Amino acid sequence: MSQIDLNDVARLLAVTEAGGFRAAAQRRTDSASALSEAVRRLEEALGARLLNRTTRSVALTEAGARLVDRARPALAELAAALDAVSGDSGRPTGTLRLNVPTFVARHVLPPIATAFLKRHPGVRMDVTAQDSFIDVLAEGCDAGIRYEERLALDMIATPIGPRRQRFVLAAAPSYIAERGAPAHPNDLLRHARIGHRFLGSKALAIWEFERDGEIIRVPPEGPLTASTFEMQIAAAVAGLGIIGHFGEALAADLATGALVPVLDDWWQEFSGPMLYYQSRRHMPAPLRAFVDFVRAEGRTASD
Template sequence: MRTTDLSELAAFDAVARHRSFRRASEERGVTASAISHAVSNLEARVGIRLLNRTTRSVSLTDAGAMLLAQLSPAFGGIGAALDALNQFRDTPFGTVRINAPNSIAPFVLGPVIGPLVERNPNLQLEIVATDRLVDIVEEGFDAGIRLGESLRDGMTAVRIEPRLRFAVVGSPAYFERHPAPRSPAELAGHACIRNMYASGVPYPWSFAGKGPEVEFEPGGPLALHDHELMIEAALAGAALAYVWEPRARPYVESGRLVACLADWIAPEDWLYIYYPTRKYLSAGLRAVIEALRVKG
């Protein structure tokens, strides 16, 4: 088989996995038109349509599904063979793509990126931080980071550090006008920012540190998704914010924000780095997991 044939098969494999020429082109590092041309050449070579294309979607024909089923383990074997060469190098080689929630990525990945890159100079990290719920298989990531409660079946998950918790914070000026709440029930008398997921769906402020879990749904004038913007609103004295404690910590330590209800807030579920159970675990991904995993 000529090299061009293997390139065409790789292009088809990428499109078939992502169901998208654009995402396949991003994974392969070429233009979408080049991917389309390669797949068309492959179909012309074998004389069978492998993909059904519309302006909005890509799907596999029966022949395409059969070819993908044969190609996936073959390309996995090629990847494993190339990765096995790492035993002849001092450090892992290759690219690892990680997806992580934007709101927590700095606290999880920030402390390990420097040492990880320094120890593994041949490793390339691609980190996409977004609070949108991502299908890591469909979008071509090697692994993702999530709270344990949101993991789905078919994934291997490794517990990682740190274990995060939320904090309720307000500015000193705000608390000069309003006495600090002593329990979640007293929040009803305060201006509180309504937290939203990236989808726009609101989520409550949860309290479980002193007895049964209590969920408070703010009714204030502000509804925000970005935690940094919540911090800015709290600094301005506009309202109380419910944000990840590490994000608020520098402002609390400097006195620009004041935390309250700390005894009522329990740590969240553990964070995990997760990847498809059947995925070959490359040396690069193993290095990332080792850097993040809970020690001891």
Template structure:
């Protein structure tokens, strides 16, 4: 290999990760035209087309995909080698790329981001909000946060929170027009706020646990297809709509705890509320975790523990 090709290989991996010359150029601090020329020069040296380009998208060719699979491990080793130099000085550094849904960002990360930045000023945190189950390695992420997902091969999980509970809630204005539902079957006569997944485009089906079984973990879980006049892919927008009396909301209890506490929203169907495993951070299994990721995991676990056990706060 010609050592002078290394910057071009880094540029190639960045374009593949972003699927865009513009976004990759912004990350690298160069112009899109300069980056495009770098990639064209690399393709000429390799005598193979790496990307198919159209006016709307950039995608790897079959040869480009195969080349990336071989190049990525070497680039990761080089990045880890540079980071290890900072580890010897006891200071985590580098860009930490995390893929997570908005609800995990709002509940686990954003309330503590300023403190993390103060503790670790040389770690750049890049959050990508995504409700799908992303291939971390293929997309260049260091870690992901999800709710009880089935992990892909070569992934390990670190629990970040205890069990979570679902809440169905509406405003007093809504209940002035509709009677409170007594069972999930009653929802057929209610206006339910519906959530559309950005990745799959499907509508989230509301989940419940069978009532009258003592609240144990063996309660039968079933789904209800919600009906309603409002659909969104954003939970904050959905909560605002519920506060305005547009419809009923089905969401993790912690996400609307302030609204429940001050009466903006009122819970219903509490006996049917589903409890499930909480958030986990998942990442590629490695013999040695990069320090930027290790301090991030330890920091989040600390914050979750303090929230659940205020005696330590």
């Protein structure tokens, strides 16, 4: 077997994660042709086809899938070791890869990430927004952000962003004028409900209410279900139905009166998001810096 260039293995991973050569090239400094040549070299060195190529997509062969499954965590560990060494100078350098829910990517992480990157100019942050729960290490990420009920038990968790949040229901004044306001969560079954589908998943976000020991779950079935917040909020403002969402996502429209509260005596509070990561003897320098930054910000916010 010919000598293997680990950079070519990394390029193969980039192509499979992006779903094609052109998409991978947009995320890297390599051109699509350079990525294709790297995969060809790797196949030639291994004596096995790794990708089935069509004009529109690429798919791993059985041999390619085996290689990717073994190589992804190995390369992640190698990157962590290099980052640990590079961080010995006291100024962390390298890439911090995070997997976060779409809501967190829009409403929680931006100010935290901006402040962190200004403080640590040697660090690059690569954020993937995805609502389904994944094995962050297997996907080549350093850490993830999720809510408490979806955290893996063997992970370390640190609060990030708001400590408490609320699930808020709202509708346009025009909708309330036409259909009336529900007085109880069970009344929602007679109303148009705008639903949220988790990005990267087929799961629908069920509305849940609890008061005085009574738990009521309502499926948000109605004229629109979407994974994009913009479509849901625009539909609600236009009077298409009642929307249920994180309070932060609806705050601006509630403040202007474009939306009005619905069933606010049933709104539920819940714990805010958590930064989670696996305990390692040699934590990558960018991750260590980010964890320390988040903890420091949390202590300042609680003072």
